[in-house]
Amino acid sequence: MKKLFFLSIAFLAFFAFHGCERKSKKQADFNTSPVSIKKYETPPGADPSVSAESGGNGFTGDGWETNSNYNSQGKPDAVKGGSISMSLIDFPNTLRIAGKDYNNEFNTVCGNLLYESLLNIDPVTSDYIPYLATHWKILDDNMTYKFRINPNARWADGKPLTADDFIATWKLFSDPGILNPYTNELMNSFETPAAESKYIISVKSKTASWKQFYFISAVLKVLPAHYLQNISGKDYVEKYNHIYIPGTGPYVILEKDIVKSQSINLCRNIDYWGEKEKFNKGINNFDIIKFVFVSDESLEYEKFKKGEIDIVSVRRVSSWKDKFDFDEVSRGLILKSRIFNEKLSGIQGISINTRKAPYDDIRVRKALFYAFDRNKFNEKFFSNSYNLMNSYFAGSEYENPSNPKFGFNLDSARNLLSEAGWTEKNQDGYLLKNGKIFEIDMPFQKGMDRYFTVYQEDLKKIGIKLNLKEIDLTTTLKLGDERNFTLLPITWTALPVPNPEGSFKSGLADEKNNTNWQGIKDIKLDELCDRYAVTFNYIERVKIIRQIDKILTEYVGYILMWYAPYQRIVFHNKFGYPEGILGRINGSESALYLWYCDSEKISAYNDAINNAGKIIDKGEVDNKYWLLLKEKNK
Numbered sequence: 001m002k003k004l005f006f007l008s009i010a011f012l013a014f015f016a017f018h019g020c021e022r023k024s025k026k027q028a029d030f031n032t033s034p035v036s037i038k039k040y041e042t043p044p045g046a047d048p049s050v051s052a053e054s055g056g057n058g059f060t061g062d063g064w065e066t067n068s069n070y071n072s073q074g075k076p077d078a079v080k081g082g083s084i085s086m087s088l089i090d091f092p093n094t095l096r097i098a099g100k101d102y103n104n105e106f107n108t109v110c111g112n113l114l115y116e117s118l119l120n121i122d123p124v125t126s127d128y129i130p131y132l133a134t135h136w137k138i139l140d141d142n143m144t145y146k147f148r149i150n151p152n153a154r155w156a157d158g159k160p161l162t163a164d165d166f167i168a169t170w171k172l173f174s175d176p177g178i179l180n181p182y183t184n185e186l187m188n189s190f191e192t193p194a195a196e197s198k199y200i201i202s203v204k205s206k207t208a209s210w211k212q213f214y215f216i217s218a219v220l221k222v223l224p225a226h227y228l229q230n231i232s233g234k235d236y237v238e239k240y241n242h243i244y245i246p247g248t249g250p251y252v253i254l255e256k257d258i259v260k261s262q263s264i265n266l267c268r269n270i271d272y273w274g275e276k277e278k279f280n281k282g283i284n285n286f287d288i289i290k291f292v293f294v295s296d297e298s299l300e301y302e303k304f305k306k307g308e309i310d311i312v313s314v315r316r317v318s319s320w321k322d323k324f325d326f327d328e329v330s331r332g333l334i335l336k337s338r339i340f341n342e343k344l345s346g347i348q349g350i351s352i353n354t355r356k357a358p359y360d361d362i363r364v365r366k367a368l369f370y371a372f373d374r375n376k377f378n379e380k381f382f383s384n385s386y387n388l389m390n391s392y393f394a395g396s397e398y399e400n401p402s403n404p405k406f407g408f409n410l411d412s413a414r415n416l417l418s419e420a421g422w423t424e425k426n427q428d429g430y431l432l433k434n435g436k437i438f439e440i441d442m443p444f445q446k447g448m449d450r451y452f453t454v455y456q457e458d459l460k461k462i463g464i465k466l467n468l469k470e471i472d473l474t475t476t477l478k479l480g481d482e483r484n485f486t487l488l489p490i491t492w493t494a495l496p497v498p499n500p501e502g503s504f505k506s507g508l509a510d511e512k513n514n515t516n517w518q519g520i521k522d523i524k525l526d527e528l529c530d531r532y533a534v535t536f537n538y539i540e541r542v543k544i545i546r547q548i549d550k551i552l553t554e555y556v557g558y559i560l561m562w563y564a565p566y567q568r569i570v571f572h573n574k575f576g577y578p579e580g581i582l583g584r585i586n587g588s589e590s591a592l593y594l595w596y597c598d599s600e601k602i603s604a605y606n607d608a609i610n611n612a613g614k615i616i617d618k619g620e621v622d623n624k625y626w627l628l629l630k631e632k633n634k
Contacts (some may be wrong), residue, residue: 071125073283085515114249145213332617350372
């Protein structure tokens with residue numbers, strides 16, 4: 001989960017809206033405007049010298065796939081203008097989207113705002129939809145893919161996008177000089193792409209896997225060949241470390257808008273080629289997206305209260321209950337919202353090292369789970385704000401509803417330990433076997449002690465001695481990667497798309513530096529992982545993951561804890577947004593492209609600021625649009 005395939009960064013993001021100021025303004029006056037960096041004037045449409053059969057004008061798409069009946073996640077009547085600001089913790093080491101240090105918070109949050117891929121994903125069905133490419137096909141060998149580039153696609157500087165751009169991107173990312181072996185490995189899992197024409201690309205994978213198609217079509221962002229000509233990987237890393245290369249996305253970065261260590265502005269591109277495309281309807285509305293780099297959470301909170309920051313992602317239950325309970329909240333100037341969507345939660349639990357006795361005995365592992373009182377912890381420490389985790393893909397369509405569910409039961413724990421041979425006790429009440437007491441050393445990270453001390457007491461009741469020691473995250477990861485633990489609490493960030501073979505296949509169990517911490521080895525699971533990799537049908541892949549999920553939960557390699565089935569945000573009440581507020585599988589960062597300035601809300605907000613008794617309609621705290629839609633589509 002840390003490294004393989006689709007990389008993901010866990011981050012704490014806060015947003016600020018500056019275009020909608022406290023002074024009441026009409027919609028047309030947000031003091032912002034889109035920009036243009038166009039240098040090349042190219043007529044719309046395809047090069048007339050390219051035949052219809054080669055992807056030019058008149059291309060019919062016979063024998064190809066496309067998708068015109070897809071969902072748009074934006075609000076149709078959203079208006080353009082204004083600005084939004086997002087606070088990130090660390091200024092990026094680089095603006096490059098590949099090579100050394102590219103995998104940073106800034107690049108993750110920007111997503112498709114600057115650079116685009118050949119295809120995109122339907123926000124509701126997860127089907128492929130057109131993006132830079134209008135059509136695609138997967139040949140019978142399931143390894144050869146073809147794409148027809150949209151002849152209207154343009155770089156921000158006005159040059160047309162062609163097959164040469166894609167090939168130049170692949171060659172650059174394959175170059176060891178970019179100092180990123182993982183990217184090199186991904187690129188080299190394909191043969192060199194070929195340009196069959198100006199608009200048609202042929203790519204051959206070295207393995208038959210849907211993940212190969214997914215990566216090359218919907219993950220890989222394309223760069224302009226006219227910037228990459230005659231440049232090595234080494235030169236690219238050095239030259240473009242803090243210099244923006246124009247992309248095809250709806251936003252650009254101007255040199256003047258990069259203030260090192262402080263801020264980076266993205267400006268809406270008035271010449272964006274996809275402005276009128278269906279996939280852009282109602283999204284990418286702000287003229288300016290400003291990233292401000294602030295690491296102090298207390299300072300961000302104060303800025304939020306003052307109105308300098310307009311939306312905050314709230315992680316702590318205590319903050320949700322206590323910090324955001326003041327006059328502006330009660331009057332509706334600030335809204336608290338829990339958005340129940342299908343964003344993957346990842347795994348939160350205590351990893352059990354099953355390579356070591358007595359944890360290789362499933363009866364012992366189950367006993368440890370039965371002694372962990374999740375309901376008590378959820379009630380006592382989190383005000384019942386979370387759901388109990390009974391899946392490795394909790395709260396998503398991948399969760400298997402028939403997974404085993406463990407409740408707190410010390411009698412069941414005692415019986416299982418007895419069956420496992422732990423029948424004797426010493427004078428202190430601890431279980432004995434072969435002259436040794438049942439003793440566990442469990443490191444933990446700061447803040448976990450409030451429930452682990454209770455767990456310690458409950459384990460003592462069944463004869464197990466638990467020793468607790470506080471450590472940091474770096475040490476936790478080191479212990480886990482080196483398999484130097486018995487029980488070890490960890491929270492894994494979920495990948496956008498499940499990759500079970502990267503964490504659970506048997507071949508990883510005895511190798512260090514991967515996320516199969518529990519040490520699971522299961523032939524059936526391995527077979528399912530192999531089937532998953534070559535199953536191109538999305539619905540069938542979901543079914544396979546559910547089978548994998550059941551095997552994992554029945555193995556009891558983790559004492560699973562809890563998860564939030566929602567995104568918890570607090571924001572100043574002056575925005576417009578779609579019914580679901582955030583994306584189906586996204587966090588609060590999706591406000592960047594889904595939200596917009598709402599002049600009526602701004603007027604009501606400003607009026608309430610100037611009139612202390614004014615109350616604005618607060619609406620419902622809980623938004624379950626995505627869950628209701630899921631139920632409707634079953």
